[in-house]
Amino acid sequence: xxxxxxxxxxxxxxxAVAVTVFNxxxxxxxxxxxxxxxxxISKSSIYHHVTGKEELLRRAVSRALDGLFAVLDEPGAVQGxxxxxxxxxxxxxxxxxxxxxxxxxxxxxxxGNTRTERWALERRREFDQRIADLMKAAAADGDLRSDVDIRxxxxxxxxxxxxxxxxxxxxxxxxxxDSTVVETVVRMAFDGLRT
Amino acid sequence: xxxxxxxxxxxxxxxAVAVTVFNxxxxxxxxxxxxxxxxxISKSSIYHHVTGKEELLRRAVSRALDGLFAVLDEPGAVQGxxxxxxxxxxxxxxxxxxxxxxxxxxxxxxxGNTRTERWALERRREFDQRIADLMKAAAADGDLRSDVDIRxxxxxxxxxxxxxxxxxxxxxxxxxxDSTVVETVVRMAFDGLRT
Numbered sequence: 001x002x003x004x005x006x007x008x009x010x011x012x013x014x015x016a017v018a019v020t021v022f023n024x025x026x027x028x029x030x031x032x033x034x035x036x037x038x039x040x041i042s043k044s045s046i047y048h049h050v051t052g053k054e055e056l057l058r059r060a061v062s063r064a065l066d067g068l069f070a071v072l073d074e075p076g077a078v079q080g081x082x083x084x085x086x087x088x089x090x091x092x093x094x095x096x097x098x099x100x101x102x103x104x105x106x107x108x109x110x111x112g113n114t115r116t117e118r119w120a121l122e123r124r125r126e127f128d129q130r131i132a133d134l135m136k137a138a139a140a141d142g143d144l145r146s147d148v149d150i151r152x153x154x155x156x157x158x159x160x161x162x163x164x165x166x167x168x169x170x171x172x173x174x175x176x177x178d179s180t181v182v183e184t185v186v187r188m189a190f191d192g193l194r195t
Numbered sequence: 196x197x198x199x200x201x202x203x204x205x206x207x208x209x210x211a212v213a214v215t216v217f218n219x220x221x222x223x224x225x226x227x228x229x230x231x232x233x234x235x236i237s238k239s240s241i242y243h244h245v246t247g248k249e250e251l252l253r254r255a256v257s258r259a260l261d262g263l264f265a266v267l268d269e270p271g272a273v274q275g276x277x278x279x280x281x282x283x284x285x286x287x288x289x290x291x292x293x294x295x296x297x298x299x300x301x302x303x304x305x306x307g308n309t310r311t312e313r314w315a316l317e318r319r320r321e322f323d324q325r326i327a328d329l330m331k332a333a334a335a336d337g338d339l340r341s342d343v344d345i346r347x348x349x350x351x352x353x354x355x356x357x358x359x360x361x362x363x364x365x366x367x368x369x370x371x372x373d374s375t376v377v378e379t380v381v382r383m384a385f386d387g388l389r390t
Contacts (some may be wrong), residue, residue: 158358
C-alpha cells in the first residue's frame with residue numbers, strides 16, 4: 001500500500017505503533033501489511049528499521065520483561081524480611097504494569113508459536129519462579145499463613161495483578177488514582193477484604 | 196475438505212469441538228473450514244446442526260453464562276449476611292469455572308466484534324454488577340474493610356478468580372485438588388495471606 005507519510009519513526013515510536021496493532025489483532029493475526037497501514041509508511045520503510053515483525057515482538061516483550069526483572073534487583077526486593085520483599089515486589093510489579101501497560105499486555109498474551117514467544121514464556125516462568133521463591137522464604141519465616149499452598153497462592157496473587165491488563169486504563173474520569181490501585185492489591189492479597 | 200467420518204455429533208459434542216477450536220485459534224480466526232477439519236465432518240454436515248459459527252459461539256457462551264448466573268439464585272447467594280453471600284458466590288464461581296473451563300475461557304476472551312459477542316459482554320457486565328452490589332451490601336454491614344474502593348476490590352477479586360482460565364488444568368499430577376483451589380481463593384481474598 002502506498003502512503004504519503006514521511007518515515008520519521010524512531011525505534012521507540014515505531015515499536016509503540018506495532019504493539020498497539022499486536023494487542024488489537026493478536027501477534028499471529030498481524031502482517032507487515034497491517035503494520036505498514038497502521039504506521040502510515042511503506043513496508044520497505046519498516047524493513048529499514050527492523051528485520052520483521054518477530055523483531056518488533058522481541059523488542060516489545062523485552063521492554064516489559066526488563067521492567068519486571070529490574071524490580072527484583074531494587075533494594076526493597078532484596079533487603080529486609082521476605083514478607084516485606086514480597087509486598088514490595090507486588091507493589092512495584094503493579095506500577096510497572098501500569099507504566100508499561102501495552103508492553104506487559106502483549107507479554108501476557110504471548111502463546112508460544114515462535115522462538116521469540118517461547119523465549120518470552122521461559123522468561124515469564126523465571127520471573128514467576130523468583131516470586132515463588134520469595135513467597136516460600138516468607139512462609140518459612142512464619143509470615144505467610146500455613147494453610148495455603150504457596151505455589152497456588154503465588155499464581156492467584158499474580159493472577160490478580162495481571163488482571164489489570166484487562167480492565168485498568170490510565171486515568172479515566174472517576175476511576176481510583178494509580179496509587180490507590182497499587183495499595184488495594186497489596187491490602188487485599190496480604191490482609192484480605194474482611195474486617 | 197472431504198472427510199470419511201460419519202456425522203454422529205449431538206449438539207453438545209459438536210459444541211465441545213467448536214469451543215476447543217475457538218479457544219485455540221480465537222473466534223475471529225476460526226472459519227467453518229477449521230471447524231469442519233477439527234470435527235472431521237463436512238461443512239454441510241455442520242450446517243445441518245447450526246446456522247454458522249456465530250450460533251456455536253452463542254451456545255458456548257450461553258452455557259458459561261447460564262452456569263454463572265445460576266449461582267446467583269442458589270440459597271447461599273441470597274440468604275444470610277451479605278459477606279457470606281459474597282464468599283459463597285466466589286466459591287461457586289470458581290467451581291463453575293473449573294467445571295465449564297473451556298466455555299468460561301471462551302466467554303472471558305470475547306472481544307465485541309459481533310452482535311453475539313457484544314451481548315455476551317453485556318451479560319458479563321450484568322454479572323459483575325450483581326457481585327458489586329453484594330460487595331456494597333457487605334461493606335454497608337461493616338463486614339468489608341472501609342479503606343478499599345469496593346468497585347476496585349470487586350475487579351481484583353474476579354481478576355484473581357478469572358485468572359484460573361490461564362493456569363488451571365483439571366487434575367494434573369501433583370497439583371492441588373480442586374477444593375483446595377476453591378478454599379485458597381476465598382481465604383486469600385477475604386482473610387489475606389499474611390499471618
